[in-house]
Amino acid sequence: MSPERIAQFLERFPRVRDLAAEQRAEQAREDEEWAAKQREWQEAVERAKAEGKPAPRPLKREESRVYHYHGPTFGVEREELLDVCRWLRDNPEFDMSYLSFVSAIDWRDRFEVVYHLRSPARRHSVVLKVPVPRDDPRVPSVTGLWRGAEWHEREAYDLLGIVFEGHPDLRRILMSADWKGHPLRKDYVYEDPQWLVEVASQRQREIAATGEDWEGRGSRS
Amino acid sequence: MALRTEELMLNMGPQHPSTHGVLRLVVTLDGENIIEVQPDIGYLHSSVEKMMEHRTYFQNVSLTDRGMDYLIALQNEEVYCLAVERLAGIEVPERARYIRVVMNELQRIASHLVWLGTWGIDLGATTVFLWCFREREMIMDLFEQVTGGRLHHAYYRIGGVYADLPEGWAEQCQRFVDYFLPRVDEYDALLTANPIFLARTRGVGVISRRDAIAMGASGPVARASGIALDVRKEEPYEVYDRMQFDVPVQSEGDCFARYRVRLEEMRQSARIIRQALRGLPPGEIRTRVPMTMKAPRGEVYVRTESARGDLGIFLVSDGGETPYRVKIRAPSFSNLYALTEMMKGWKVADVIAILGSIDIVLSDVDR
Structure with missing residues (x-):
């Protein structure tokens, strides 16, 4: 645009809010801070040279915290x-x-x-x-x-x-209708779906009642 | 005395050969006429977006092959790598960009061949299936020599491609293109004038230009409705801006128009491959990127033109070693939604023809 x-x-x-413009401003501020630090360091180096002291450690720019937008983005x-x-x-x-x-x-x-x-x-x-x-x-x-x-x-x-x-038909589309929770949330913890748990416990009760082995392979001795 | 009528609900799928995967269509019928079609999706949902959040940028490349559209694995890798490269500001060497273009277009031809063959079978034309898969096998062989895989390649890397083309491959590919172009004319001759094929496709499943845009259709489905859009022209990525090709557009918006568009696209892809092979520069194929790369904080949305349409990835990074959030904008997802409009008012026998004509892949719809 x-x-x-x-x-x-x-x-x-x-x-x-024009987020891309805010990003540019933030980037400029960070660049300015870095430039100021560098100037300070340069002065310290020259002072140390004049006084015959060892030079201060070279500066390392820390990772940028600016959030980048590629293209027009608005809040x-x-x-x-x-x-x-x-x-x-x-x-x-x-x-x-x-x-x-x-x-x-x-x-x-x-x-x-x-x-x-x-x-x-x-x-x-x-x-x-x-x-x-x-x-x-x-x-x-x-x-x-x-x-x-x-x-x-x-x-x-x-x-x-x-x-x-105002959505005409807001219901689950990818997960099954009885699913609990929303998987892409960061605090989502996977749990076996309830119907699966019920099927498995029903099967276990049957096994316990008949004494039949798992998968129905003969009786349990 | 008036006859009593009632609506009939018909379930197609999820296990049905003509749904090209696990898709359930709930069709509401009045006699033979379709009142409404509700696709029920999610049977192939693998939550690849969530999986990507737990793997490093490098590991995710091979995940895109499987979790997204399995028929166009290389184009999935393309869009993912492009997104990471744009976010992290990584330059890709010229040679790798040309190789990617060749591979993308071969993949497009292979995908269209699968579509044409299987759609032919849907409509009762078995020969075209055999012919298409004969040519597709040659593309698979070409892929195998370069990538080592036939379907899942894991060939693109962030910053380039994994390996250079083997010796003599470019000539072999050139020979394939020379062989392939007359074959497209053969499919054309086999189907375009075939009265049975015409009766089942011409004028069937029409979607207007207006509806196609409003419902988010893209790719050949949109182009068959007169929307002359192609991301390769609109926002050229890799070296598509140096390639000469036409974007086929039809205005009818029916199944036949979608067929014509894809047939012409195969010819145009062959044309691009020829130019890319001719222009293939020597040099590096990969920029050195550390295996444990971190992308800077930020977000990017990258669009590419896949065989099915507008394939995009919205990638969010919080500065860590894994993506924070990946949103895959799957073209089949929106195209399948447009199906609900296309189907209205047609006969139950047309369901298969219309569904086949939009070329969905369920792992792309469900991700």
Whole structure:
């Protein structure tokens, strides 16, 4: 997306955060801090040289903590999500008629629901990220805007437990209907599904009752 | 006296030869007419996205072969490696990029051949199956010489490819392309004018351009509905921007149009292979990347054009040795959703023809 379009978008929705711009600013701040440290070190080296002392240890830049975005990425509040999406879809300047996917990231303290929108005609794309609290993972459904979101939202509900309000048929899609928990959450612990446990204990009771060996191979002596 | 009628629910699958894997279709019928089709998926769900979170960036390459679409293993490796490379800022040597293009396109031809052959069988044409698998076997042999595997290759590496092409392979591949192009004309002659084939495919399972976009269809399914989109042209990766090829587009949106698009794609892939082999530069095939690499904190979404459509990976890194979150945007998943629209109003006998025409692979749908 061109900078002019991004500016136009941000002007229309002032509450939307431009995450890529925030990343650039953060990177610049980190670079500046590093440059200041280097200058300080250089001065220390020169002082030590003048005083005839051993030079201080060379500096090692620590790993960057900046979170990188590749491409235009925006943080949207969930109250505003539907308005933003409708505007991006219907505004001919943006024309985001194609929804690539809906998914979510579990950041342990919060979820981030991710939307990737694309415009086949204008050939640009955008990522929208909606932070939602862990104890209340609800977002409005975008199935009214893009029909294709239906299965993607069901998948995000199934695997991460995000509740899409207004979805016509929100139920599990990949896991079986009686599955407990949401597997892609970071705190998910695998447990054998309940029906499997029941089948196995029923079988064990039968074996105990008949004295039959496991797999039915003759009686237990 | 009016006859009493009632709706009939028909379960197709999950174990049915024509569903090309474990897929269950719940078909609601009014006599012979389809009112609604609800695909029930998840039988092949392996949670590869979760598995990737527990393996290092290098180990995940071989996981993409198995956990994602098993018919286009190399294209899965391609999209995964591209994502990691873009996230970590790794440059891939020129030669490796050309080799990848050759391999991707061979894989596309192989995948389309499986599709055409099995769809032919679905529609009662056995010959085309035998012919397609004859040519596919040659591609498998070509793969085996380079990668050592036929289906699961684990050939791409982050930063390049695992091994260089064996001596004489490029000439052999060139000979295969020369042999293959007339064969495509033969499939064309065998099917395109065949009245039975036409009766079962032309005008059947139509999806409009508007619906195809709204439902997220991509790849040959979208292109058969008049959407001239191809990631290789739109956002060229590797060296596709240096290749000359056309994107076949049809406007009818029926099964026949999808067949025409894929047939033409095979010709175009052969054309790309020829150019890539001619332009193959000498040099390194792999950038040195430490086995225990760490990607910087951040996220990236990479799209590629796989044999089935818009295959993407959304990769999130928290700076550790394993990906923090991997989201695989599977083209078959969205294309299968579009099936619910295509099927409406057709006869129960068309279910097989329409389902076959969208070319789904269930391990891609379920991941």
